[in-house]
Amino acid sequence: MIYALIMAGGSGTRFWPESRKSRPKQFLNIAGPKSMIRLTVERIATEIPVGRIMVISGASHADEIRNELPELNPEMIVAEPWSRNTAPCVALAAYKLRKADPDAVMAVLPADHTIGKEEAFLDALRHGADAVSRGDYLLTFGVVPNRPETGYGYIRIGKVAFSVGPDKVHKVDAFVEKPDLETARLYLASGNYLWNSGMFMWKASDIIRAIDRRLPRLGAAMKSIASALNTIEEADALRGVYQSLESISIDYGIMERADNVVCIPIDVDWNDVGSWAAVVELWPADKTGNVTRGQTLFLDSRNCVVSSNHRLATLIGVEDLIVVDTPDALMVCHKDRAQDVKRLQEVLAEQGYEDLL
Amino acid sequence: MIYALIMAGGSGTRFWPESRKSRPKQFLNIAGPKSMIRLTVERIATEIPVGRIMVISGASHADEIRNELPELNPEMIVAEPWSRNTAPCVALAAYKLRKADPDAVMAVLPADHTIGKEEAFLDALRHGADAVSRGDYLLTFGVVPNRPETGYGYIRIGKVAFSVGPDKVHKVDAFVEKPDLETARLYLASGNYLWNSGMFMWKASDIIRAIDRRLPRLGAAMKSIASALNTIEEADALRGVYQSLESISIDYGIMERADNVVCIPIDVDWNDVGSWAAVVELWPADKTGNVTRGQTLFLDSRNCVVSSNHRLATLIGVEDLIVVDTPDALMVCHKDRAQDVKRLQEVLAEQGYEDLL
Numbered sequence: 001m002i003y004a005l006i007m008a009g010g011s012g013t014r015f016w017p018e019s020r021k022s023r024p025k026q027f028l029n030i031a032g033p034k035s036m037i038r039l040t041v042e043r044i045a046t047e048i049p050v051g052r053i054m055v056i057s058g059a060s061h062a063d064e065i066r067n068e069l070p071e072l073n074p075e076m077i078v079a080e081p082w083s084r085n086t087a088p089c090v091a092l093a094a095y096k097l098r099k100a101d102p103d104a105v106m107a108v109l110p111a112d113h114t115i116g117k118e119e120a121f122l123d124a125l126r127h128g129a130d131a132v133s134r135g136d137y138l139l140t141f142g143v144v145p146n147r148p149e150t151g152y153g154y155i156r157i158g159k160v161a162f163s164v165g166p167d168k169v170h171k172v173d174a175f176v177e178k179p180d181l182e183t184a185r186l187y188l189a190s191g192n193y194l195w196n197s198g199m200f201m202w203k204a205s206d207i208i209r210a211i212d213r214r215l216p217r218l219g220a221a222m223k224s225i226a227s228a229l230n231t232i233e234e235a236d237a238l239r240g241v242y243q244s245l246e247s248i249s250i251d252y253g254i255m256e257r258a259d260n261v262v263c264i265p266i267d268v269d270w271n272d273v274g275s276w277a278a279v280v281e282l283w284p285a286d287k288t289g290n291v292t293r294g295q296t297l298f299l300d301s302r303n304c305v306v307s308s309n310h311r312l313a314t315l316i317g318v319e320d321l322i323v324v325d326t327p328d329a330l331m332v333c334h335k336d337r338a339q340d341v342k343r344l345q346e347v348l349a350e351q352g353y354e355d356l357l
Numbered sequence: 358m359i360y361a362l363i364m365a366g367g368s369g370t371r372f373w374p375e376s377r378k379s380r381p382k383q384f385l386n387i388a389g390p391k392s393m394i395r396l397t398v399e400r401i402a403t404e405i406p407v408g409r410i411m412v413i414s415g416a417s418h419a420d421e422i423r424n425e426l427p428e429l430n431p432e433m434i435v436a437e438p439w440s441r442n443t444a445p446c447v448a449l450a451a452y453k454l455r456k457a458d459p460d461a462v463m464a465v466l467p468a469d470h471t472i473g474k475e476e477a478f479l480d481a482l483r484h485g486a487d488a489v490s491r492g493d494y495l496l497t498f499g500v501v502p503n504r505p506e507t508g509y510g511y512i513r514i515g516k517v518a519f520s521v522g523p524d525k526v527h528k529v530d531a532f533v534e535k536p537d538l539e540t541a542r543l544y545l546a547s548g549n550y551l552w553n554s555g556m557f558m559w560k561a562s563d564i565i566r567a568i569d570r571r572l573p574r575l576g577a578a579m580k581s582i583a584s585a586l587n588t589i590e591e592a593d594a595l596r597g598v599y600q601s602l603e604s605i606s607i608d609y610g611i612m613e614r615a616d617n618v619v620c621i622p623i624d625v626d627w628n629d630v631g632s633w634a635a636v637v638e639l640w641p642a643d644k645t646g647n648v649t650r651g652q653t654l655f656l657d658s659r660n661c662v663v664s665s666n667h668r669l670a671t672l673i674g675v676e677d678l679i680v681v682d683t684p685d686a687l688m689v690c691h692k693d694r695a696q697d698v699k700r701l702q703e704v705l706a707e708q709g710y711e712d713l714l
Binding site: 017297299300308311312313314315316317318321323325326327328329330331332333334336337340341343344347348351353356 | 374654656657665668669670671672673674675678680682683684685686687688689690691693694697698700701704705708710713
């Protein structure tokens with residue numbers, strides 16, 4: 001059976017002031033009328049029934065996820081007692097799913113990305129499940145780039161291992177770091193480099209074997225609590241082992257080192273919604289390039305992003321600004337500095353604005 | 358006796374969103390902890406007792422002025438039923454004051470300017486009163502310029518007519534329009550050009566004679582209601598004549614045409630607080646040139662003006678912006694476009710935001 005693991009551990013600092021510690025990006029309606037995590041569930045629910053969708057989040061967000069996604073099995077909403085990046089999250093899900101279903105296949109999906117071409121994505125999910133049924137492959141979905149993006153890691157694909165329907169399953173030569181602009185242009189031109197989307201598929205038993213080999217301490221910790229998983233002892237057991245787990249990503253811990261990694265290229269209008277600047281791709285733009293939500297009024301202003309759901313925002317004679325208004329905090333940021341919204345969190349903490357984090 | 362007329366007819370559109378039709382600039386605490394009109398009264402009260410200070414405003418603001426300035430004689434707070442620029446306002450005050458005191462001398466002062474050097478200003482007021490006691494002079498206070506300002510009209514002064522204490526009282530050669538930058542530089546270098554501050558002094562009887570001569574219809578209208586002035590019939594009488602009065606400034610209607618105009622140069626750190634950009638001169642700046650009120654936090658941002666009294670305003674990677682936050686409207690404006698805040702009012706009306714005007 002195919003299951004989904006939706007990873008909802010994001011802290012969402014880049015969408016401040018709308019995102020807060022208590023309300024990270026996956027709970028925001030940034031990509032449409034519904035929260036990003038709900039869109040993620042609804043997108044796959046025709047392929048993977050809600051009863052087989054697991055969500056793992058930080059402990060402080062589990063209740064909100066249950067409220068946001070009442071159709072899910074509450075036992076499939078799992079709280080990590082400490083945040084330890086994606087490798088422990090994937091390991092936990094794999095151990096839980098394999099215990100319930102030794103043949104479990106899992107699609108691993110972030111809770112806070114968007115996909116425009118949903119049918120094509122579901123096709124890829126189906127083909128991915130077919131691919132991993134043929135061997136012990138660790139499959140990653142690589143996004144066909146449409147610009148020389150310097151903000152993502154890339155996957156260099158090799159020869160085609162086999163085909164599933166129209167989808168070619170490639171060997172993966174390497175995972176590579178975020179490139180500079182010149183390198184990103186070469187990657188784009190070569191056709192052999194795809195964006196690392198953070199979406200994966202594999203049999204639970206195969207990723208567990210990879211974890212045992214590449215991250216043996218993580219594997220041992222999971223084995224030590226295996227009997228408690230899927231029982232009322234689980235939460236206590238997690239508290240017993242989680243704090244001392246190494247914080248490491250599944251990309252770095254497993255994918256970059258494994259030799260059985262394959263990749264299905266996908267061209268599905270994917271957006272990782274990495275900062276306020278990304279909503280330019282998601283919200284409609286007026287003819288002067290302004291994209292907005294809420295009440296806004298522009299005078300001689302261009303290429304701005306404005307979210308103002310609580311009062312009228314007026315802009316006069318400005319361009320390339322991001323303006324985000326909330327009841328207790330306002331942010332005005334140059335569009336080129338959208339990544340620094342994350343940095344602002346530290347300044348807020350230093351200046352005594354913890355209540356706004 | 359010396360009286361003051363404080364003209365409080367301003368609509369304050371340039372300080373939107375803090376200023377509204379119901380709350381124009383003179384009621385705002387832009388220049389300090391108190392409203393501008395209160396600062397105007399307190400500035401002169403040691404020289405002109407509050408019982409001799411008259412305030413004329415639009416009808417919709419008279420109640421708020423009474424609340425704001427309870428120490429004034431309520432009968433000295435006069436509501437114009439229609440706004441007709443400064444000439445009718447001055448004429449009304451002159452007729453009222455002369456009726457009460459045939460020897461009344463009046464200082465005419467805007468309600469919404471600031472003066473840094475208050476003692477020097479009071480000296481000038483005293484010397485002005487002395488000057489107008491010597492003849493039928495229409496006296497204007499001309500501000501010694503400290504920059505080639507293109508936003509003000511100028512007064513070209515001529516030879517010294519006489520001295521009062523250390524102050525020289527000059528003949529006025531001409532009132533000149535707002536200059537271009539090159540001309541403003543010549544004016545500044547010449548030493549013969551002063552900013553037209555809109556502050557005047559004269560005997561009520563002298564300005565009435567000038568009005569009768571230069572604006573005879575205004576004079577006739579005031580004469581027709583003279584018996585009602587300072588009585589309970591006054592408000593009805595004003596409603597009977599005011600609507601049909603020509604809307605004209607005292608500068609254009611009288612000062613630019615009269616031949617008995619004199620000028621006392623003043624160097625008193627005057628500011629007409631003409632737009633949000635002007636508060637740069639009034640509020641303290643931090644070392645990166647940001648001037649603020651309320652809760653603000655800057656990351657790599659320079660030379661901005663921020664007023665945020667209701668929530669935290671954060672700015673990242675921007676410069677030369679004016680950000681003004683209020684409970685129901687937010688404005689982000691390039692500093693060079695501060696004059697366009699006035700233009701925004703029309704757009705707000707067109708777009709159906711009358712409730713925010």
